[in-house]
Amino acid sequence: MGSMLFAVWRIIVEVFVFWRKKFLQWYHRRTPVEEWLALLRRASAYEDWEDAALQLDSLLGLDAWRHSPASRYYDWRLIASRLDALAAARSPAEGGGGGGITDVSGLVNLLRSGLVRNLGNITAPRLYNRSFAGTKLLIEEYITAVAEAIEDIAALPAPGSGGVVPAYYNTGRTSGAEPAPAGQQHVHFGVNTNGGGDNSSATSTSSESKRPPPPHPATMSNQAKLDFVHDTRQAFGRSTLVLQGGAIFGLVHLGVVKALFLRGLLPRIITGTATGALIAALVAIHTEEELPRVLKGDGIDLSAFAGRAGVEGGGVGARGEKAGGESLGTRLRTLARRVRRFTREGYFLDVKVLEECVRANVGDLTFEEAYTRSKRVLNITVATAGQGGVPTLLNYLTAPNVLIWTAAVASNASTPSLYGHRETTLLCKDANGSIVPWAPANTIDFRHWTHVSYSDKDSPLLRIAELFNVNHFIVSQARPYLIPFLQSDMHGPSLLETRNKTTAATAFLVRMVGLEIRHRLRQLDTLQLLPVGIRRFLVDEVVPGPSVTLVPEVTAGDFIRLLETPTRETLDYWILRGERSVWPAVAALRIRCAVETELDRAYQGARRLKAGGLRRRRSSTAMALGVPDREGRERANSVGA
Template identity: 25%
Template sequence: MADDKRSLLSLIAGKRHHNYGYPPESFDRNKLPDIDHQFLPAEHLAAFAQALSAPDPTPASEDALMPSVRSPTDQTFVGLDYTRSGSTASVNTAGLPESAINSNGAQSSMFITAQNDWAPVNEKVKHRRRGRRKKISIGRRTVDETREGYLYGLLKWPFLFSVVLWIIGLGAAYIATRSYIFLYEHYIAWTGKRERLRRSMRATNNYRDWVRAAKELDAYLGNEQWKEENEYAYYDSKTVRRVYEQIRKHRKAAEQEGGSKQAVENLKTLTEACVKNNFVGVENPRLYSQTYYGTKNLVQHFVDEVEKSTQFLISSRQLPLDEKRALFKRMHANYGRTALCLSGGASFAYYHFGVVKSLLEADLLPEVITGTSGGALVAALVATRTNEELKQLLVPALAYNIKACSEPITTWFPRWWKTGARFDSVDWARQASWWSRGSMTFREAYERTGRILNVSCVPADPHSPTILCNYLTSPDCVIWSAVLASAAVPGIMNPVVLMMKTLDGSLVPYSFGHKWKDGSLRTDIPIKALNLHFNVNFTIVSQVNPHISLFFFSSRGTVGSPVTHRRGRGWRGGFLGSAAEQFIKLDLNKWLKVLKHLELLPRPLGQDWSQLWLQQFSGTITIWPQAQLSDIWKILSDPDPHRLARMLHEGQQSAFPKLKFIANRLKIERLIEQGRRETRLGVRRGSIESIISEEDLESLLRTNNTDEETTEAEVDEAVIEDNFHDMIKTPKQSRSQ
């Protein structure tokens, strides 16, 4: 009832607000599919609540100094209160499944209860006081981590305060420098007709209108002349022109009726030589940073010709099937894959919806998607819905289902005072389950949509390695638990337990019940892990972290956003402005590294914050949606439909300049994937070989010797060897069903 009233008030207010081109029905919550559907069973929520109240298998800081043995029959394990164990609610064991509780009301054997193999499990041990325990464990390094030395102990805090004060001064100087650059561009660079054309371009609501406005602005600024000139220092124009002419000649000869075998072989050799990641610099972002739309005409002709040649090789009957299969395997290994990476940023993450919407409408949404913290929530929605479902959901009315921060201060402040966390983990699990269609696992999401979801999680232990959850590393892990773990910022939500779905559909703790937290603290953009698991070497990063967006500045322009004066050869804000910005930013980075490597930073809330600014936050293409200053004050608040409409619009506007570059990349990548699908041997549509990767399939075959349930999965070993990495793609038609 309250949501219907909110929807009615929003429709009335829509007459007074900017709708950003959305029709009135886009603000109606009743038009959203599954808006009131409860995907999460009660027993799954109870299993999660029980896992949170279980003993943490990770020893606290003081345990490293004096180990203690915990007994599973100890009364501290029965009817635990979340407020004592660092969570946010209490557990009533009477409502939990009987299989999870033994006769004494204690935890079952799914949890590790002895800290050492030699220690008796049921030995009674007198524990130290909780108050003393809390003071020691929070925000303090262990003995092994503490550096010794008289000078270190004497100079640590004075040096820390001096460096922090210097960093604050550099931050103030940086803000002043960026303000100067803004005024310089506003009153000198962007004036007259060029400013009117730019405003017209930014006011568009769809990509077709944006392209028309961008071409008009390019023509006015003289950028079309730059496209016609082949020479440019950032790519090998002579090689591109020579290869383009040769491949075009061989393709036409091969297409002729009765074309010679030699012409086809020459075309195959040339095409394979060209289909490589950033071949002779044709994928250099500089080639797309001199105009608002497009690139050099020679580069565009070259990409189009490679596309035509690859299409011919797929359909050609003059090449044996095994030769074509080997060809596309090599091309896939050399060209790689593209991934969409969605950063964290609390409520700033809702700008990702606009980025995803622009890619979806242009049919440019990559299959590999990764999300961290708030970006994990958006990635979960994208990876568990088909294209048609996403088109219905990515509208302003989606705001009615964003209720994570709806609690009043009278509710969350007492919780924060008692537990150190503002939000309740169990309540967030209930809400996050809608975004992942209930307790869907990473493997199930991949089988449903063909998209590969990745979520970064950081273990509660500061020295344990991070994990990138996906259908290879954690196929049975429940998505909503990974989303919660990736969003568990210290002070906002306590670390949570990842959950795993068993064969009978019930949930149990993943990784022995260890707890995990916000992935942005260490790996906001997991580029290395994506390359390791999925051969990703082209990344589209949507970056909305407010502490990072402030320092994003490209003095020479970015993809689809060139420097306007001196025909793109000038500096933003003039040379002095750009030089000052670079100098201050590099100096800030230096002093942040000094704090990290000299181990001067304390650990507020028990967390190492040294990587907060020192990670890699950008990719091959980095999209920076333009936020408003008011978003900072609303960083932990839910958007209303009109605020979400603005965020959708700004997200789309920030992605439009990058779409041409992405389209040129994906048109070749998708043809390679098509060639791999059409040249497979012995793979039926919908069979297990077309769903899971070869690594998973080999693991399954090794398990068949001991598992009677999988003995029917017989696969020819020769096919496996001949189709390396050819078994990780679901038919494309499944994404549109």
């Protein structure tokens, strides 16, 4: 009897355990959407992120929205008509028997008539927050067609060249970057350089004799090509990447630059403020070939931080290899060390470490030397509190001989309670190459940017627009006190908002309240009624033009990292954070910047062709006059010697 009761009890327990396990599996199960959403958030490479985004669009039916051109948020009829017109202008004449442009003048006029980045409202944020993977396919096809048309014009042979396409236009789109992955909506071009179609060799001679002769291939002189690309580029405008803030969070800027560079979307004009100035300087001094190594973190020297931590806190290697995840005790010792410095010397952070780190990575390059080396325009903003004599924007035009690392340190100048009563000295190179103080800044006391309220007329960003024809700003925001209250402009769809109308209404109200508060704060700041101590935490710099704001997602634990010493592991962590802030905005940035990138590439190629033509012309003229060229004269002199 007892054994029977035990057997029954055992069966009941086994049944209970079985169904309990099934219930827990059912309760914690994930739907396919949740699985792909988790993969989207954990992605460590853009290819993985894009694959998850495409799968989510398919599961949620968002791909149907992308395929349908109609939308009330942009003029899709205008875009469709211009796409058809571009296709007609680029198609060969009937009976031409081959590819190539036949109406160059018509294509040029068509392109110039649509030189607006926001043509038909195609850059409206609503068009990029409806789908995970991109926007309307009609918009993507139109931008691709415009870029391809510019490519076709740039690849036209010059008269008398025999129809040979310049080698400059057979290169890839992303110089120095990894090849674009399959399925990516990169602007990819192919130019038919054969002057004919895919004619079969089996066609009879009699049938070919009946075919009308092909039209003469279109040509364009190097000077006409340079004029067209220059004028078109000037009318379209240029973009700048603005790196703002902020403490150790500023390392996310490296990830932002890396993501843009690998997608071929990194602007040639880079602007930095505070910690962003350090990252901008690090990026702008390197060539296309050197950037991949730097953006992986391998080319960044952190020995200044490691050495200081080794002296004051102890135990970190020469390049900071040890402290990948610092213990709570290490963080507390760091905090205690900074508090002791504040009570003993009156300031919280050691700016000497910052100076050593910047100089170790940038060296003694000037703005002009960096531009000559990399062809990237570096802008560093400094705050002078209205003191005259020094521009608030330093670059190769306004301060060509100033050392970059001293400008970056000046951009990080802050309140005495934070960095102490230290004067920031700008250094420059004189005519002999010696490093001396920059005379215009000898009497300037640099301030933190939040201590200066720029008006519209003297804003550094507005000055960039004036100097370099910038009309589009890509802003990477990393200030710790602003990140919790901001959201990237291109953040993709919210599943909660799409599935729950109550949640959607609540989110809308929260956004409206936030926008209203920011508007009122700006009004108080304009009237100079906002105290400086509050302004630096609540008011961001006004961007004078269309912009895209990129904000990294941070957690509460990330703020503890403000006490960490920067290491290689810390770099990897923040670089990935920065990349993830860019990926949802890649589609929007491609629409905004693909045409500009192609114009810039065509302009550089046209300039090289023009310069080569001038050299050949001078050489032929010299030969006709019996004057040897420079190289020949040098060889003759060396032989005679």
